[in-house]
Amino acid sequence: MKALRVKRQDAGKAVELMEILNLRDKRRLITSKDDYVEVPIVECDLNSLKEVADFDFKIVEQKKPVYARARTLRDAIRQKLSESEMKKLENLLPSTYKVIGDVILVKIPEELKDYAKIIGEALLEINPHCKSVWWDRGKRGMLRKPEVKIIAGKGGETVHREGGCVYKFDVSKVMFSPGNQAERIRMGTIVGKEVVVDMFAGIGYFTIPMAKKAKVYAIEINPESYHYLLENIKLNGVEGRVIPILGNSMFVTPERVADRVVMGHINCHEFLPVAVRALRDRGWIHYHESVPEAVLERPIRRIISAVREEGKRIKINCVRKVKNYSPGVIHVVIDAYIY
Ligand SMILES: C[S@@+](CC[C@H](N)C(=O)[O-])C[C@H]1O[C@@H](n2cnc3c(N)ncnc32)[C@H](O)[C@@H]1O
Incomplete structure (x- = not known):
């Protein structure tokens, strides 16, 4: 040097x-x-x-060079690689990453697998309040289990704070989508003193903000998510208003109890008849779906047909984009009034 x-x-x-x-x-x-x-x-x-x-x-x-404090991932990695290596890799380096509580999730292209540790260490350097970095390789199956691998630091359990709510969970066991933040906050604001059924409660993504005002039946099939759901109910002081249910919402959803049903799973159209039957007489369904842009009308077709088969009528209030899901596919939510 x-x-x-x-x-x-x-x-x-x-x-x-x-x-x-x-x-x-x-x-x-x-x-x-x-x-x-x-x-x-x-x-x-x-x-x-x-x-x-x-x-x-x-x-x-220079025996003890003093390095400039890196502010971006690129700068931090540049300090760890030779110039020629950096030139080779620069275009492949991740340009974004997610900080959830004190844990970082980053998507890394397979071509950079030998550099995963360096990327992880660089991320810890520029985010000194974080304890670990996980390589995010997506989510698996109906339970949306995260496929992650630790690449720097230790520990996956973290606490994320958002909109006055606290969510505790382990990123290696349970998914958490920062991109759904606006929708979680919206759910907390549109409910009143009413009864809600959350058919895919997870760790309480929608249940917790809604339970600040409403009584919520929170159904979750995965015992690991259910464990954190119970913790989050306590951490947020909503014990009196949530009825947690461990099971498959296809079979355990209570009938004719709700003013509102939340279907917060991107692949849950087969559960639509169950959601309609959970409503008391009339009420709202918030139906989520990941939909290719080429068939954007598909979720509307599905919900109308399920509601009619249950002998009810429907008014579609709005179709909202929650986030981009993957190239050419978006995550939408339909607010529908059933009567
Ligand atoms: C994708 S997560 C919810 C994500 C959430 N909407 C958000 O804002 O991040 C869906 C949850 O539904 C649960 N789940 C999947 N199938 C289920 C079923 N049949 N009954 C109850 N829960 C189910 C999964 O275990 C998971 O915790």
Whole structure:
């Protein structure tokens, strides 16, 4: 790690020249000691430097270089790789990542699998309040189990705070979608003093904000999610208003109890008749679906047909986009009034 050592009075000129010649190594900071200043430089031809510098200098080897504090993942990784490696990988590096509580989830292309640890360590460096980094490889099956692998730090359990609610869960066991935040908050604001059935409660994504006002039957099939659902009910002080049910909502959903039913699973159209039967006489269904842009009308067709088969009528109040799900596929929610 080389640096140009110059007298303090020549520091300005030296920095300027290194900038003009594109020789300054910006990963390291300019340091000073006594009457001298060290300007970090990249490898270069010393002879040509002597020809252009109109000040005295010495090239020194920095034993303890001081690195500039990285602010982006790219900067932090640049400090760990050689320039040529960085050039090779730069376009593949993840441009975003999710911080959930004190845990980080990042999608990494398979081509970078040998660099996963470096990426994880870099993310911990630029997010010093975080304890671990997990490689996010998607979610599996109806239970939406996360496929993740730890790449830096320790521990998957975390606490996420949002809209006055607290969600505790383990990112290695249970999914959490930061992209659904607006929808979670909306659910908390549209309910009143009423009865809700949350057919896919998970750790309480919608149950918790709604239970601040409403009585909620919260149904969850996965014991690991159910465990956190129970904890979150306590952490949020809504014990009196939630009735947690461990089981398959196809079979355990109570009938004729609800003013509102939440179907917060992106692949749950087969459960629509059960949702209609959970309503008292009339009421709202919030039906989620991941839908290819080519068949955007599909969720509307499905809900209308299920409601008619149950001998009820329907008014579609709105179709909202929750988030982009995958290329060409969006996650939507339909607010429908059934009567
Ligand atoms: C995708 S998560 C909900 C995500 C949530 N909407 C959000 O905002 O992040 C769906 C939950 O439904 C649960 N689930 C799947 N099938 C179920 C079933 N038949 N009965 C009850 N729960 C089910 C899964 O275990 C999971 O916890």
